[in-house]
Amino acid sequence: MKLLIRNGRVICPASGRDGIADVLIDGGRVSAVGEGLSAPGAEQIDAAGLVVAPGFIDIHVHLREPGFTHAETIASGAKAAAAGGFTTVCCMPNTNPVNDSATVTTYIVEKARREAVVNVFPIGAITKGSEGAELASIGSMVAAGAVAISDDGKPVMNARVIRRAMETARALDIPLIQHCEDLNLSAGGDMHECLDSVRLGIQGIPSAAEDVMVARDIILAELTGVRYHVAHISTRNAVAMVAYARQRGLPVTSEATPHHIALDAGHMRPYDSNYKMKPPLRCQHDVEAVVEGLASGAVDCLATDHAPHAGDDKMQEFERCPFGITGLETALGVSLEVLVHTGRISLPKLIALYTSAPARVIGWKGEQARGALKPGYVGDVTILHPEYPWVYDVKKSFSKSSNTPFNGRTFRGGPIVTIVNGQVVWRAEGFSD
C-alpha cells in the first residue's frame, strides 16, 4: 500500500526542507522525499498549491474516555484531531478511573487502536488518583505505552512528592508534565485576577499561582535532572523563568495553547463559560510574552489542551461551570492568524511548533520516530493551505462538545488532508485532488 503526494510545497523543519517535492509513503512509513518520484500503482494526491508537512502532534488533549463519554470519546476526539490536521495526540489521565495504572493505560491504547483515526498516546498520572499523595504505578504505565506523566488539572502541591516523581521520570527517560498552579493561591478563582475580575465580581486566579509552581519545579528539576515540561504556559514570569532554566542548560520545556496567544481577559464575553479555562486568559503583556517566547524558542511548542465539556455543564452560572475549552479543530486557524499572518513567525517555524518541537518534548525514537518527513519515520502527513478562508461552525464539529470561544470565527488557512500511517483519515469539505 503506497501513497504518493505530488507537487506540494514540502516543509519539514527537522530536515531543513522547504520546496516543491513529492513524498512517498510505503507500508505506513515515509519512504522517500524528493523531486519527480515515481511509484507505479501508488495512490496519488496532487498537492500542487498546498503545503505538505509532517503530521501535526498535539501533546495535550483530553479525550474523556473512560468515564466522561458524554463529553468526548477516544473515537470522537480522534476525529476532531484529524479534522484539525493532527495525526498524533497525547491524552491526559484525568479520566474516570484516572489513568494511574497499566490497566487503564492498556484500555486506552487498545481502544484507540480499534477506534481512533489518529495515533493516541496516553499520559499517565503522577500520583494515585491524581490526588497528589502517593506515586502512581509509573513504570507499569510506561511499559504499557504511556509516554509521559502528569496530574494535569490537579497539580502536585507536595514538593517532596513531586521530587520523587521527577526522580522516577528521569530514570524512565520520560518527561514530567506539570499543570502549574498553586492551589492555595488560586482557590475559589474563576478567571485571571485583574481589573476585569474585580469589575465583574469574579474571584481571581493571580499570575503568581502559576509562577510560584514553575519556580519551585525548576529548582527541583535541577536537583533531579528530569525532563520537565510546563503545560499551557500563560504568564510573563513563567516564560522568563523557563528561558532562564534553559540558559542554565536544564532540560526544561514548555507549551503554549492557541487560545492563550489569541485572547486575553479583556476578550472575554462576560460570564460566558466558553472563555473559562485554566490557566485563565491572562493580560495583554502575558499574551505578548508567550508569543515572544514562541518566536524566540523559549516556549517550545503549541498544544491545544482540548478540553471538551458537555453543553449542560457549560450552560450554568459562570462560577459553577467547569474549566476548559475545545481546541483541536481551531488550532491551526488560530495560530496562523496570531503568529504567521501577523509576521511574528514564518510558516516553517509554525509547522515546527506542531511537529518536530512536540516530538522532541516527548522524545519518540526508533519505530515511533515522528515529527519529520524523513525516510523511516511514521507515515503521518498534514496537508494544509495557509491562506484559504473558512468559517468555524461548531455544529459541524466532530467533537461531542461545543465549548469554544471561536464558533463563527473566520480563519485564513487551515488543514486540507490528514494522513495517518499512509491512509487519508480526513479531507476538508469541498477539496478533491
Added chain:
Amino acid sequence: MARGLLGIEELERPEIEEILDRAVAFQAHGGATFAKVNTSTGKMVVNAFFENSTRTRSSFEIAAKRLGADTLAITASGSSVSKGESLVDTLNTLVAMRPSAIVMRHKASGAPHFLSRYLTTPIVNAGDGTHEHPTQALLDARTILDRCGRLEGLRVTIIGDIQHSRVARSNVHLLSRFGVDIVLCGPPSLLPREMAQIASGVTLEYDMRRAVRGADVIMMLRVQLERIHEPAMQAGEYFRFYGLRQEHIELANPDVIVMHPGPMNRGMEISSEVADSQRSMVLNQVENGVPVRMAVLERVLLQ
C-alpha cells in the same frame, strides 16, 4: 431583547437621572403609605430570589403592587432549584408562565447576565453575587439627593469588604457618573488595588481616619463574615480598625450622613451610637427602596 436592568455599569447618566426623578413622584409624605398608582395594571412580576433576602424582596413586592402589577414570589428553598434543576431550566419554566418581568437575586456573579442571553423576558437584577446590586445604588443616590440636594462635588467614603460587595460596585459606578469624589476604605485583603481603576474619581485608603476626613457621606458595608473564608482579619481587629464610631464622625464634614444597606452588624462595622444617631439614613434608605423600585419596574414594564 427587552430592556431589563442588569447593572449600573451599563446605564448612562441620563437614564439614571430619569429613574431618580421618577422615584420622587412615588415618594410618600406625612404619615401616608405609598400611593397606589396603577400604571402597570395587568402586568405580572415574578420575584425569583435564589438567595436569602427580606428587605429587598419585600421592597420589590410592595413596589410592584403599588404599580398595580400582580406578583409571584419564588424562593430557592421552595423551588425546584433545591431538587437539582438547572438555573436555565428553572427560568425557562418561569418564562413559560409569561411574566412581564423577572426580578432576580442570585449568589453567582453574572447569573442574570448569563440568563438574559437566553430569555426574552426582561430581568431586573436584585443582586448578583459579588458583582452588582443596581437598585441599592439607585436608592442610595435618591437618599443622598433628598438630604444633600446634589451629588456633584460630594465626597463619599465607602468602608468595609469592598472586594465582595455588590453594593460598593454599583455605588461606585453610579457616583462616578456624577463627578463624586469616591474614597474606598477597608483592610488590604478586602480592598483590591484594581478598584482604583474601576471608574473615575476613585481613591483607595487603608486608614479609616484619613478616609472619613471631610466626608459628606459615609457608607458602611455589611461585613459578611460567612464570606471571609480566609484569614483576612480577626473579627475583633475589624471593629478596632474599620468599625465606624463617633470619633470618626468628628473627623468628617459637620453635616455628614451615615448610610448602611443593612442588615447591620452592630459592634462589628458600626457602633450603636452612630447607627442610632440623627445622621443615620438607614431607615430612609429602606423607605426609598420602594419608590426607586417602582420607578425601575415601571421603566421595564411600560416599554
